[in-house]
Amino acid sequence: MAVRDEMTAVVAEQGGRMQATHEERRRQVLDAARACFARSGFRGASMQEICAEARMSPGALYRYFPSKEAIIEAIAEDERCDAAAIVETMRGTAPLIDRLCGCAMGYFAFMRDAGASSLMAEIGAESLRNSTIGQRFARIDDHVRETIREIFEEAIARGEIPPIEDMNATIGITMAAVDGIALRQISDPELTPDRIEPVMRRLIAGVLQIRT
Amino acid sequence: MAVRDEMTAVVAEQGGRMQATHEERRRQVLDAARACFARSGFRGASMQEICAEARMSPGALYRYFPSKEAIIEAIAEDERCDAAAIVETMRGTAPLIDRLCGCAMGYFAFMRDAGASSLMAEIGAESLRNSTIGQRFARIDDHVRETIREIFEEAIARGEIPPIEDMNATIGITMAAVDGIALRQISDPELTPDRIEPVMRRLIAGVLQIRT
Missing domain, CATH: 1.10.10.60 (Homeodomain-like)
Structure with a gap:
């Protein structure tokens, strides 16, 4: 035994x-x-x-x-997990603007790695080609979008921000702006975190009509 | 004769x-x-x-x-001309927010063509690779940046907007946000011009601290 x-x-x-x-x-x-x-x-x-x-x-x-497809599939799965972990940092009890800004800054830090952002730019290019690769990555995006919607709706329900007139467009444009900044910080040496943060706060406050 | x-x-x-x-x-x-x-x-x-x-x-x-390089060079030259024409629409006597928003919407319309935006995404990917191709396109960016600076400085001098604390970061982030939206409108069918415009106005007003 x-x-x-x-x-x-x-x-x-x-x-x-x-x-x-x-x-x-x-x-x-x-x-x-x-x-x-x-x-x-x-x-x-x-x-x-x-x-x-x-x-x-x-x-x-x-x-x-x-196959190369199987490798891309595995990378998409990794990206899905990373994205989910980053958007989770948006939850909490701090003021909404701090949580949103903190989450965006965390995403920029993650994307500051040149490899990560080059890959992200490549994923963006594939999304526009409406290819199988692009569609696979679009599903990651849907999850992020739904988490942001929850957070915004909670903040509205609590009276922290005014109602949002066009929720879907507001979420889409916020995500688009964040993605654009994540990419540009790599090629623009002036866009260091300490210089991005104040402008990012003004941007988010403007989009969500938060009085600062 | x-x-x-x-x-x-x-x-x-x-x-x-x-x-x-x-x-x-x-x-x-x-x-x-x-x-x-x-x-x-x-x-x-x-x-x-x-x-x-x-x-x-x-x-x-x-x-x-x-060579393929000669073709890419010719395309970069075309892009330079297009970008210069688009940023010129920012000049005028209308309120700054209208001019900026109008210029951004004009850029989005130009980029709504799937070919133009795919090419732009590809240019973005090359910029991150810091390749010769990327560097060639970076020079176009410099011209756009300088025109925006002029417009912002004129508006500050006229007292239309408050002084901007970090001009370079503010310009970089505005351009990054606009590029991000130009790309995302292609893959996100909800981001039609009439839905982008109001959110874009809030974004610009926030970044430039324009009271609306």
Whole structure:
């Protein structure tokens, strides 16, 4: 009985170790793919390029992902999780303007990584092409949009902000402005967080008609 | 003498006609290239793809543009002219908010063309890659930025808006927001001009601290 337990433990540990390695290698492929997509675009990057970047043979890489589409799908899933975590920071009891501004600044910090923003620009370009890749990423957007709607509606119900005349357009334009700033901060060295923040506050206060 | 004049006129007319054809064919290549770049990206699109789109043989196409770089350069020059024309609409004697909003709406209308916005997204992606292509387009941006600065400074001097604490960040963020909206209106069917306009006014009024 003791021996059998010990054997089970050894097998489980080996399984765990193998799984760690599998997960590590999978992560390594995804990191390499992100770098390649940021550099060459989803369409421009080839599986060969990703293999070279990951220092893996095509045979090894195909054990983790059977196709470029499967890699893109996995990256979209990662992005979905990251976006969900960032929008959650909008909740809380602080004044709405502080929460919204804090969330936007958190997103800018996340996007300040050149790889993340290049990938985001590439995702934006694909969304406009109305391709399968674009549609996959559009679903992430829907989740963010719904969370913002909840937050705005709660603030209106509490009387913190006046009713919003066109909720959908207001959310869409706020998200668009935030995305635009997230991208521009990379190519514009003047747009450091301490200089973005006051202008961002004025922008949000204007859109939501918050008296400051 | 009369005969010679007539001959000169005929030769001049033929020359004019040939030039018109040359210009037309050149334009045809550029339109085809825009479509290819919007679809496949600057890096993804090949000269073969552009030839097929323009229905020209490589030999014919190379008579107009020796390389993909030369085509991109010509497109950048077109973009520069378009951007300059759009920012000029910001000048005038109407209230600043109307002029700014009118200019932004004009830009959105221009970008509503799916090809124009896909190309713009692709240009944005290249800017982040800090490539030669990106740098070429960054110069267009500088011109727009300087025109906006002039307009803002005039409005401050006239006492129409309060002094702006951080002019560069304010201009950068306004341009970033406008670019973000120009892109998102394509993938978000709710962002029609009549719904963008009121939110845009609130955004601009907030950023520039215009009492409305």
